[in-house]
Amino acid sequence: MMIKPMKKYLIALFCLCFLFTGCSSDDGLSSVKKSVVGSWQLVERIDGFYPSTQSMPVNTNYIMEFRSDGIVVTIVDGEQISEMPYWLKPTNQGDDSYYLCYDPDIDYSQSTGGTTLRVEGDKLTIHSYGCFASTICVYRRLKVGM
Numbered sequence: 363m364m365i366k367p368m369k370k371y372l373i374a375l376f377c378l379c380f381l382f383t384g385c386s387s388d389d390g391l392s393s394v395k396k397s398v399v400g401s402w403q404l405v406e407r408i409d410g411f412y413p414s415t416q417s418m419p420v421n422t423n424y425i426m427e428f429r430s431d432g433i434v435v436t437i438v439d440g441e442q443i444s445e446m447p448y449w450l451k452p453t454n455q456g457d458d459s460y461y462l463c464y465d466p467d468i469d470y471s472q473s474t475g476g477t478t479l480r481v482e483g484d485k486l487t488i489h490s491y492g493c494f495a496s497t498i499c500v501y502r503r504l505k506v507g508m
Contacts, residue, residue, distance in 0.1 A: 394450055395462055397481045398428045402501035410496045426486075426501060453478055462488065 475492035484503035
């Protein structure tokens with residue numbers, strides 16, 4: 363009978379289709395990563411030591427380049443000063459922010475300090491924080507893609 367082989371073929375085809383279109387584990391990260399890729403110029407820095415904060419002068423020649431290959435490059439006064447891998451993890455804080463991760467062995471969600479990032483159009487906000495101190499750096503987009 364041809365029914366049983368055809369049934370097995372359809373089940374196999376269904377499973378194969380599910381593998382290619384099944385669940386995604388990126389938690390929306392692909393769109394966020396695409397939005398962060400590019401060059402960003404520092405325009406504002408706010409340093410805080412609980413309970414006060416103050417705006418700090420900024421070097422507008424401070425550039426961060428997030429590349430699509432997962433590398434972030436820091437350039438100051440036209441000279442590259444660092445290059446390191448990065449990736450993003452959801453913070454689950456409900457504010458569209460993501461942990462900016464540099465070390466694969468750190469569980470940033472369980473840490474008393476860390477770095478988060480949020481992209482809003484051409485504005486990138488990076489918030490680094492510890493127990494009592496925090497720094498918020500605001501960047502504006504220079505160019506898209508790298």
